[in-house]
Amino acid sequence: MITFYDIPCVDGPRPFSSNTLKTRFSLNYKGLPFETEWIEYCDMEALYQKFALAPARIDPDGRAVHSLPLIKDNSSGQDVFVADSLEIAKYLDKTYPDTPRLIPISEDGKDIAAQFQAFEIDWFMNHALSFAPVLFKEVQSVLSQRGWDFFKVVRAVNVNAVRPDRPISNLDELELSAEEKKEAWSKFKASFDFLDDKFGGKGNLTWYFGDDISFADFMVAGLLVCVKIVVGENSDDWKEILALNDGKWKLFLERLEKYL
Ligand SMILES: N[C@@H](CCC(=O)N[C@@H](CS)C(=O)NCC(=O)O)C(=O)O
Structure with a gap:
């Protein structure tokens, strides 16, 4: 099962973030079952720490960013964590090759x-x-x-x-x-x-x-x-x-x- 960490609205568990929405669309388009865990901005770093994950990126001002979307996939028997919506898309295409692709296969070698x-x-x-x-x-x-x-x-x-x-x-x-x-x-x-x-x-x-x-x-x-x-x-x-x-x-x- 995939756990998808998303950011809630104040009035309830519904998504609003453009970045996490990319992953929600991706998972649903592929028809992959997942459960959502709702994490507020101020709790993202603690979430990364709980699983001993490195920050998703370091911003130009030097800030370590513990961003969402993040997924945890335990379908292989081990917890695999992937952050960043584009990295998640690449991972899902690779791990679930029988589902519709998110990133078309390049015919001319371009990335x-x-x-x-x-x-x-x-x-x-x-x-x-x-x-x-x-x-x-x-x-x-x-x-x-x-x-x-x-x-x-x-x-x-x-x-x-x-x-x-x-x-x-x-x-x-x-x-x-x-x-x-x-x-x-x-x-x-x-x-x-x-x-x-x-x-x-x-x-x-x-x-x-x-x-x-x-x-x-x-x-x-x-x-x-x-x-x-x-x-x-x-x-x-x-x-x-x-x-x-x-x-x-x-x-x-x-x-x-x-x-x-
Ligand atoms: N390029 C990344 C951007 C992820 C991102 O910056 N997400 C925001 C939410 S919209 C975030 O978690 N920010 C946390 C922070 O700035 O500390 C992606 O597509 O996943």
């Missing part, structure tokens, strides 16, 4: 997993980075106070990287003017024109790799579902996103709903 990372960076980092502070601030609405107290400090570092002229020590200090928010939202919404081309072009919806679903689709779906939950599905901003590119992303999410 497709690396292309996925490049795609995500290209989309979000190059087209919509200024949206990150707005999204982080909204995350407060779904976290417990303990979760927010951790999140608001670690994400301040990311916000400072985007806005180096006005450094903050936690997200409570982050003040975004109506104008800044509007601009960030419009950049984020405009980034879907970049995605439109990659998902079938105008008036047509395909998956990132054409006919077959892959992990790249879950990268986009993970962030979309996160935005929906964090800003609220009745918000005008969310409704606008669903209407973008002739309703493409609404249809996209409807088609993936069964893997949530």
Whole structure:
């Protein structure tokens, strides 16, 4: 059985994190049975310590990051731990070869997993980075106070990287003017024109790799579902996103709903 460590919303055990959602989509798409253990941000390091796991990564500021998603798979008789949604996708493809692949087999020798990372960076980092502070601030609405107290400090570092002229020590200090928010939202919404081309072009919806679903689709779906939950599905901003590119992303999410 696979144990999937996910981050809960304050009002109950439901996912909101774009990163863990990628893994939830992946597990469900493969049809692999799993159980979820809900872990708050402030308890992630203790979880890693409980199993004597090394941090998932070291951030550029030197912080050891004990991140989710993390899975524990004991199907082989031994506990195997894998962190990071892309690493988990690679592991699941390798360990469960009879299930639908998340990362297509490369026919030209190119590293497709690396292309996925490049795609995500290209989309979000190059087209919509200024949206990150707005999204982080909204995350407060779904976290417990303990979760927010951790999140608001670690994400301040990311916000400072985007806005180096006005450094903050936690997200409570982050003040975004109506104008800044509007601009960030419009950049984020405009980034879907970049995605439109990659998902079938105008008036047509395909998956990132054409006919077959892959992990790249879950990268986009993970962030979309996160935005929906964090800003609220009745918000005008969310409704606008669903209407973008002739309703493409609404249809996209409807088609993936069964893997949530
Ligand atoms: N690239 C990683 C990112 C994982 C990640 O940063 N997850 C966040 C949750 S959205 C986390 O656990 N952060 C903990 C921290 O920053 O201390 C993935 O795709 O799994």
